[in-house]
Each structure stands twice: as C-alpha cells, then as structure tokens.
Amino acid sequence: MADDKVEPSAGLPRNKIGPKIAEFFLVLMDIIKVVLLGGPVMFRTVLNILRPRKLKNVSGQLALITGGANGLGREMALLLADHGCNIVIVDIDLKSAEKTCDDLRKKRVSAHAYQVDVSSFKDVETLAAKINGDIGPVDILINNAGLIHFTFLQNSSVDEVNKLIDVNVKSYIWVTKIFLSEMMERKQGHIVAISSICGIYPHPWAVMYTTTKHAVNGFMGALREQLRLQGYGRQIRTTCVSPYYISTRKDVTDFLQEPRFELLTTEYSARVIVDGILRNEPTVAVPPFLDLGIRLMQIFPVKIQQLVRDIVVKEHDLHSVKA
Ligand SMILES: NC(=O)c1ccc[n+]([C@@H]2O[C@H](COP(=O)([O-])OP(=O)(O)OC[C@H]3O[C@@H](n4cnc5c(N)ncnc54)[C@H](O)[C@@H]3O)[C@@H](O)[C@H]2O)c1
DSSP: OGGGOOOTTOSSOTTOHHHHHHHHHHHHHHHHHHHHHHHHHHHHHHHHHHSOOOOOOOTTOEEEEETTTSHHHHHHHHHHHHTTOEEEEEESOHHHHHHHHHHHHTTTSOEEEEEOOTTOHHHHHHHHHHHHHHTOOOSEEEEOOOOOOOSOGGGSOHHHHHHHHIIIIIHHHHHHHHHHHHHHHHTOEEEEEEOOGGGTSOOTTOHHHHHHHHHHHHHHHHHHHHHHHTTOTTTEEEEEEEEOOBTTOHHHHHHTSSOSSOOBOHHHHHHHHHHHHHTTOSEEEESTTHHHHHHHHTTSOHHHHHHHIIIIIOGGGOHHHHO
16 A cells, blocks of 8 residues: 555656746647637637527427426426427426326327436436337436425435435436436437526525535536547537526525515526527526626635625525524
8 A cells, every 4th residue: 555655746846947837838838729729619609699509400309307297397398399399207296297298298299207206216227218118219308306495504404415415416417327328329419407596606595405506517517528528529418507596486485585686487497498408508597697797706705705795695685594
C-alpha cells in the first residue's frame, strides 16, 4: 500500500520557471482556439433566440413519461400527442394515468398506462422488458415523477429524506440507465429530466428538495458530456429542465401564499418545455432566461447574493416561513 502514496512534489515541477511559462503559453493558445471556434457558435445561439430553430418531427415516435398521470407530466403528454407522439404513462397513480391515456387517445395517438414505482430498479427493469415486447422501443424518455418537499432541514424525517432521494434522484438514474442501452443500440433517443429552479438556486426553506434537484442537474450535465465523449452526442439528445413554481398542486400554492413572483400555469410551463425538447435544447428554463439571471448573480460575492435574496426575492416574507 505504501507504494501507492503520491509524493507531495508530484505534478508540475516546483520553482522551475521555464516549464511554467511553456505551460502558460500552451493553455493560452488553447483558450484562443476556443474563442475563435466559439465566436460562430455564440452568433448562432443569438440567432436561435431571435429566430427559434424548427421543431423536430416526433409523429409516430414513442414517449415515456414518468409521473405523467397528473400535473406537469400529464400536460406534457397532451402536448406531445398534439405532435402525433404515442405515449406511455408510468405512475403509481393508475386511476389518473388511465384517465390521462383516455384523453390522449382522443387525439388519435396510442397511449398505455403502467402502474410502477419508478424508484425501484427491479420494477423499472421489468417494465422496460414489457414495453419493448408489447409496444416497441422508447424514443423520448421524460423523467418527471417527483416529490415536492418544502421545509427546513430539521423538519425532514429520515424516512422523508430517503423517499425524496429515491424518487427525485434514484428514479431518474435507474430509468435512464435501463432505457439508455436500447437507445445506444439504436443510435437514437432523447432523455429529458424535469429539475427545478431549486436545481440552480438553493432554497433555504427547501434544503432537501434543493439537494435532490442539484443532483439531477449534475447527473444530466455529466450524462450529456458522457454521451458526447462516447460519440452519441448527435444521436442521443438530453434536455435538463428548470422551471420556476407551477400551480400544479395545492400544497405548492398553499405554501407559496403571495409569492414574490406569480406562479406559472401548468399549460404555459408544459408548452415551453415541449418546445425546448422538440428543438433539442440541452437546457430549458421556465420562464426562458430565468437560469441566465441566476447564473449571472452567482458570480457576485455571497453577501451581494444575500442582498438580492433579501431585497428582490424577499424569502423571509413567505407566509409559511413566517408561520
Ligand atoms: N409544481 C412545481 O412548482 C414544480 C416546479 C419545478 C419543478 N417541478 C417538478 O416537476 C415534476 C412534476 O411535478 P408536478 O408539480 O407535476 O407534481 P405532481 O404531484 O402533480 O405530479 C407528480 C406525479 O408523479 C407521480 N409519482 C410520484 N412518485 C412516484 C413514483 N415513485 N413512481 C411513479 N410515479 C410517481 C405522482 O403520482 C404524480 O402523478 C417534479 O419532478 C417536480 O419536482 C415542479
């Protein structure tokens, strides 16, 4: 074991100015290369904002939506069906999943409901085999099932924390891991994750929820780059979605009584997300540019960020925080 130890002097030679200068110029040349190649990319990005890219054709494709029985998942399913996409709803709430499928079939697409707890690896594995056999391969996978948990850390029980991590993080990993192999074989697919504004902006009154959504953003960022590294970058797309609060659930609206900024409607949020997916956007914020504002703020010292929290976001004014 002693042989495995790394000498403290390993890495760049210390106190030798020559190699350091050479290293500096090599990195500088790489940076210049990035700027030269990045110029046209930035130009195209701005152009895409002014004149958005065309939506891809998903007619006849199969989209699987976890947690698609209710709320945002249901609304995304209805919009994808408007584009001719066939849908599989996977949810623990079978009754609502079947109701959503009835509504989807009215749009002349095929729709199937499965009752599965997506936080169970084994159950998702069995589900994947069933879907592949009964319906066919999944083209668009939307990890959406999630638990919302707005409270201070001390109020979260061990069971609640475990459940939150199981559903909000592990289910995204399991479902992706299981369906990705088939996508790699077919060299085609799209993996979507519904994260949250909490995935980019830590919320003091939702510490554990923030933690799970940061994990989702990390997972999706790393997965996107893994696929690019392996040569699947153009074949298997990824989209990580960060929405602000949506009026899907009573506990959300009850908690956020008189929020600083108005809650989004489910219809509007689903429309922005589905448009982003159909444009192969790697990240989607709802409303658009929300993430840009947050990321810009994060370059400032923490004390300035706290001034923004206190004066602009007014977190301390939330009804449930005061209560
Ligand atoms: N509502 C918001 O303000 C908001 C904001 C940003 C992000 N989000 C995210 O959007 C996603 C959808 O949220 P929503 O507001 O539509 O919630 P919702 O409660 O209306 O819908 C979630 C669905 O997931 C299902 N589900 C829960 N656990 C499951 C499990 N283990 N296996 C299978 N299905 C399961 C539920 O039955 C339900 O149908 C979540 O990931 C949430 O974190 C919500």
